Amino acid sequence: MKRKMNYLTVLLILLSTSIYSQNRVKPISFKESFNYGKSVAVFGGSVSVVPASDSAKVLWERCLGMKVSNFGVGGAGFSSLQGKSLQQQVNEAGVFDIYVLWASTNDYTNHREVGTYTDYTEFDHFDKEKLVTQAGGINYCIKKIYEINPKAIIYFFTSSKAFNDRGGYDPFYAGGVNKYVEMQKRVCELHGIPVLDQFFLGGYSIYNKSLYYHDAIHMNATGYKKLGQLQTLFLAFP
Template structure:
């Protein structure tokens, strides 16, 4: 039994060491990161996830998010305003909230505020226009910027907040978020589809119908670290 124990100990130690080296070989290791979003990106529990980025990827993180914010210019201190206040960072993360959906802001079209409509400022009231504004503004701030997008996560305030087949629900907002990312070649993390939250485990991971608790952010943080280490 002793040789087997030694072998297992060696295997586990080597595997953990290999994982550590793999993370440090990430192209994003040690980068400066700006985060924009609503309350889900800045509540105290969200630090659980961001601390995982720091510990696993050595990231230096600056938060610009504000509770109640959305991409629409009508939704709180919007992500448009947050990006306006940013400087130069290596990485910019647009962390979508649920606020545009829960406050019934117009979704818009994936070409809102792009070269296709002559950058029509009247479209900045839509979720789509706000996302496109943020992307354009970031590249003006830093032409070498790396931008990542975290989609809205599930919410449990009504069926539309979590049912991916409710075509009047938040899935419409999430699908448009992904369309815009694909238009601009921006990698995105589908937190709505991949987060692993549902009505059966909601009480374990959410403190209220919209906001996760520490356990929820730990679960989400593992997904985010995997994405940020080697984004596809």
């Protein structure tokens, strides 16, 4: 809950500094962000690379002066069994300042195992058989990134809501996307990776999906712009 409230706190600070600027309180600038001007590599499935997603990433570029490189591939997931997985994408990446692991819903849609947070870690002696699980794939990506760049900054965007079935958006539905999201966050907690919970904080529901979604899974330009504002705030002040 503390992590979720941080974004609201930052937003209130931004507003309050503007309101009280007449009292010589200096407004917070995005240029003061530790991440301003950094190079960013983005890995994920189609939700991270469809043309409409540029509506989000252009905000990173405009507000934070970031240089964004896309490695995402449609159909990809963290499991080694799922398309050109994020494991493969990370393998092909070079050195960047920031690495964003943008989770899709492909592992869920294709019934890949969620796994446990210890999959492919020192706790199981990096058991390669666990790379077929979502958790094992996430752990692989984090480990590989640090091997590529020991100074890397890694951020994780959770899966967003999808409306192809009830499990895609109902957080209480057994075996739904939320189960995958909870494991995504658990693995990141193990490694101290900041997480943007897009499933919860995105603000999408069956009542407004027609405004923000192009289809059951992918947002339209307006939806990505809405999400991009949240992402930009997170990347500026994680």
